[in-house]
Amino acid sequence: MNTIEKLINTISERIDTFRQNLINNQKKKLREQLAKRRNAMTAEQVMAMSTAIWDKIEQSRLFQRAETIMVYYPKDNEVDTRILLSRWMGKKRFVLPVVVDKDIELHEYLGEDHLRKGKYGIMEPDSPVFTGKIDLLIVPGLLYDTHFNRVGRGGGYYDRFLVYYHVPKFGVCYDFQLVKKAPTLGYDKRVTRIYTDKRRLG
Template sequence: MNTDEKKQLRKKILNERKKLSKEEVNTLSEKIISYLIKMEEFKNSKTIMTYLSFKEEVNTFKLIEKMMDLEKNVLTTYTDKNKNIIVPCKLKDLDESLDENPFGYLEPKEDLIEEVDPGQIDLIITPGLAFDKKGNRIGYGGGYYDKLLARAPQAIKIALSYDFQILSKVPNGKFDIPVDYIVTPTKIIVCEN
């Protein structure tokens, strides 16, 4: 699949996602989170990194609250625009620690960033637009997560996804890192990678 085809696929999935109402996002997200927190891989992980959901993505804010209640070490990402990478950092709370960045999504405030070595992460919740049963994923096109996942080979990688984002085949290149599990509102997919 070439770059234009990936672009078209991203556009198609984004358009599909935009059709979801806020209520649908919340209902589907709750189902996904209820599956996730019952997984042994989740239960056994102490340090978990997750993305901060944006627009119609699977809502991770309720998940973050649950993780904090379970006394997990919750990490999220900060984008280092100079190095073109995402940096895992400790998330202290959802009220005082976050700021909206120029792209419109929330990130940790720069003066509160407490960077964490990717080698200390047990589990990484990864975003994405499309996935297949082998764990291949298409993200938003920057390669940020692939770079991070390459720096945390020990971490279990779990994607949160709506059912319509699961495709029969997603192209992958030599720098693409597949996920180990995909959790949807109806099932947990153990990836064949």
Template sequence: MDINKEKNIIRKQIKYIKSKLNAEDKLLLSKPIILNLENNNDFINSTCILAYWSMNDEVNTHAFVQKWSSSKDIYLPVVKGNMLEFRLFTNINNMEKESEFGIFEPKGKILKDYTIIDLAIIPGVAFDNHNNRLGRGLAFYDKILKSIDAKKIGICFNFQILDIIPTENTDIKMDMIISSKP
């Protein structure tokens, strides 16, 4: 089977599972994942982080970003055409809703020097036991992550971790996956 077809089948399966969860369920399932992330040494020792403002089908990062932005520099993605740029999160009032994907994006300063990043916290549709990541299919993160030397941590719900997912040379591996598993 064609690798893109395999990836799309997995995307549809995960989307179906997520569709069975309401917002309250996802928020409840997100809490132990965020706690595991906050207890991770790479996170504890980081001062400059790439993260994301979660969409409604992802591990909820809203409280996490707001909590830690007072003591760490947290940069969030902003969609620019077919690329991502990262902007500093300052506060919830400095966010605006992006029209194409309906994502809230920060209006803070643009990150120009990726060498200052200590840690990248990355969402995904699915991950596997070999730290491979399957995204939404637009390669937004793969394009930017190839130029970031910082540790890359994927965060996800337990059902998003599969034994193996199909990969291509352009897919960027994570250094670690954090879910609610201890």
């Protein structure tokens, strides 16, 4: 490699680093703003808007055909999956994510009496690891955009996890969390479809 090529590579690396830092700073500010707005929601607003989302999802053929579905357990006024779980418990199998080190394992949801507080204070099933087939993933996010990009809490757990599942992925959020274009990097994984309390994309 000659001197000019080395210089070009150095400049490219610095540009990439600058871009990554810029996007990460944008994400941090957006996370703070959206988390603050979401945390200010009342229990009644969470219930009403979450119900509107699940009503839409339940009309989807992908949901109706799915036998085993991964959902998350809600925290900090996230779209409340307990509504969906209570409606369909016994009719479909649900598995929930459990954070282990830097990865996610799936454990079957057996009811509210079989949960324990896990990492970050999120409730997790106390059942064995589930290794069966998953038909549908329902994924939380602090921010989604109209290009199906997702911005999460910043740990990268879902980005690493979603790579392994080639099944429909539904992103759920409140309508104020959906924007035209989100700041994203190459490792941010997209979803197949997005549901808010007001609309569906995909």
